Amino acid sequence: MGAVLTPPAIKLRDLTLGYDRHPAVHHLDGTIPPGALLAVCGPNGAGKSTLIKALVGVVKPMGGAIEFSGGREKKKIAYLPQAAQIDLSFPIDVFDMAAMGLWRGIGMFGGLSQADAQKVREALAAVGLTGFERRQIGALSGGQTQRLLFARLMLQDAPIILLDEPFSAIDERTVSDLLALIGRWRAEGRTIVAVLHDFDMVRRGFPDTLLLAREKIFWGATEQALSPENLSRARKMIEAFDDRASACARAG
Template sequence: MNSRPGAIELRNLTLGYDKHPAVHHVSLRLEPGALVAIVGPNGAGKSTLIKALAGQLRPLQGSLEGLRGQRIAYLPQQAGMDRSFPVSVQDMVAMGLWHEVGALGRFSAAQIQRCRDALAQVGLAGFEKRGLDTLSGGQFQRALFARLMLQDAPVVLLDEPFAAVDARTQADLVALLHRWHQAGKTVIAVLHDLPQVRDHFPLTVMIARELVAWGPTAEVLTDQHWQRAQAMHEAFDEQAPVCRSDEPAGDFPR
């Protein structure tokens, strides 16, 4: 596997469910080590797009290049996670080391210490033996970020990572994202807090079923683009036919 991220290229990418499109004809290129926010109205296809980047959704049309053979750390929305499973915080965080030990491997003393160090770095020292069901939303998200740290993947994908957590937790986790970016990782996050995007993400992709704009955040987050996104957005239609486009697969609009 590659140790460093490469460029990610979306070529005329159309995504959907049961062959019905939800995101249409997206073409763009993200350079290695980018720190990128994905924004758009509710239901605009943001989570659909990041699922495709994570390899959980195959294209209906077009291609997604640059991630094959690449180790990826993916954090889905917290709302979809079951916290009732009887497992300790340390055991959950240790899952981030499976790429080193395998599903049936045993953790060394050094690896267990790395789990504890990761928890300490996200402010959860002393929480190792607690059950997941005892954590607040912010504490659980911190633990998930500790697991991401141990995955040490060159590409990190996050779906609404700061939803329903307190302001201090948001600030701490945003600082961690900046450290990953400074280390050369490609970090892509679905976000809804536009002021947060302006303050912390140099690049933005705005979608509303289609690509509205992408590039430097100050150029993307304009009233004109947001109004266009609101106008373009429509509910996902389970009966929508697969659409076609004559757009060349190699075009990367800016």
């Protein structure tokens, strides 16, 4: 892939997010530095996916702000939603699905040059899908589908990569291969934020963690974030939240 410029840092300033005026994330402050490899963890209902969608720009803040160094530019962000949000019944083959990662450069209706087609083939080879180019996406296994989506991410060549539960219900070999790919992205200087549930995986591969329970429990070194005390506090916080509550004002 092409050379990567220093990716912008992301600053969260007193960020509150929610739906229909019911907040899902309260008063979140913190900075994601350039080149970070950050896991976002927490119990079900903690606001993890809401935060990722806000970073993408799909969810707008109810309060506070998300600030990108140099300003937000969508072309700088590659996003992998949860698998359930992807329509695998759509009649498209593996090659064309991967090539969608180039749309921002060539336009939705632009034709692929020979160089572009070679980039697609290289991305599919990098995720182990050589020979699958003309297979329909609906015929892929869960692991093959996730490999394909990572190939599409590669072709976006973005310095910020946001992943929402990228390893759900896929085989261990695929998980290992895709974790290695994430490691290469980090070595290139990209900023990676991933919503994850497997704490052992987070401890093995992610140096920093945001433990979220509608508000920040801990943001920092993974071993500290995932301490028994912090995990217990996160569970108790979720149990105490009232989903019908309105946004609250920060005191002070």
